Amino acid sequence: MSDGGNPSCSTHNKTRTMIKPSRPLLLLILAVCLALGNAVRHRVKYVYDGDTVQLENGQRLRYLGINAPEVRHGDRKAEHMADAARNLNRELVLNAKVSLEYDKRRKDRYGRLLAYVFLENGETVNNILIQKGLAHVMINDEDIKYRALLLASQRTAIENRIGIWRELLKTDQNSYLGNRASHRFHKKTCRFSKEIKKIVWFKSRRDAYWEGYSPCRQCNP
Ligand SMILES: [Zn+2]
CATH class of the missing domain: 3.40.10.10 (DNA Methylphosphotriester Repair Domain)
Structure with missing residues (x-):
């Protein structure tokens, strides 16, 4: 699971030798380092649309809890705002290193990973797309981890009639x-x-x- 350790943690370790913090603090730092070390980062190689990408290892990843408008497939027309959603997704994650957080199911029936996607600054990509009105909440299971967060963002986007909502609620x-x-x-x-x-x-x-x-x-x- 480890991606070779977290640079910020080695900084903590140097600090430790200089200021000699208490044992509980050391244990806390160790716990944080382990947690960060477990958050493997993946580089995003390709962006299909507003909610699906391909990772550097070739694995397809579908963002969990949201659904973005479908881009054009063959003779099927693109849905409203599909290009805007894909463009925002590209801006956020293409060639970036992201970390994933899974929920109950790790994969869907097409073998795609299902996850919440975090940028290096800690922001959740799934939530940003909802905030910008470029995806809507899609729940497959009652108690998905970030249901409340995503739904709150969606309600704000609906109230402000941004992105897909202007046309959708006309x-x-x-x-x-x-x-x-x-x-x-x-x-x-x-x-x-x-x-x-x-x-x-x-x-x-x-x-x-x-x-x-x-x-x-x-x-x-
Ligand atoms: Zn129906």
Whole structure:
């Protein structure tokens, strides 16, 4: 797991010999060094879109807890703001060294890593994309680690109508139904809506996003 130690920790060790801190402090410094040493950094080699990148070792990584607009695939048109999301992601991580934090599942069904991505300054890339309104929260599991943080950022972006939200919330319908188990929301007419066991109704698209639900890919509510 180690990436060869953390330079700041060796500085601490030099300081130790000079000022002779107490034993509890030494133990604390040791714990921090071990924690930092375990945070392996990866260089990002390629950025596919706003939420998927390739690491230097060839592994694909999907940002956890968010979904950015899809870029153009073949004859499928790019979604609104897809280029802006990819560009921001490139600015943030391309050729940068990032560290990853995993949640319950380490990989998705396509074999991509699922993680929160941290820049060297400690900022979370997943959260920055939400803050800028260039991705929305996508929850697959009720208690993902950073759900509250991501949702708070999304609510601010919605209130300020930035990025995707200006267009997305321009028109609205009067009811959508959500699936409490999957955290997806649907049009009333969606064929999947009949299969939902734990339904929650939303009086607007905004309300669904406000609660962290993401749109069904089939009915595109
Ligand atoms: Zn649907």
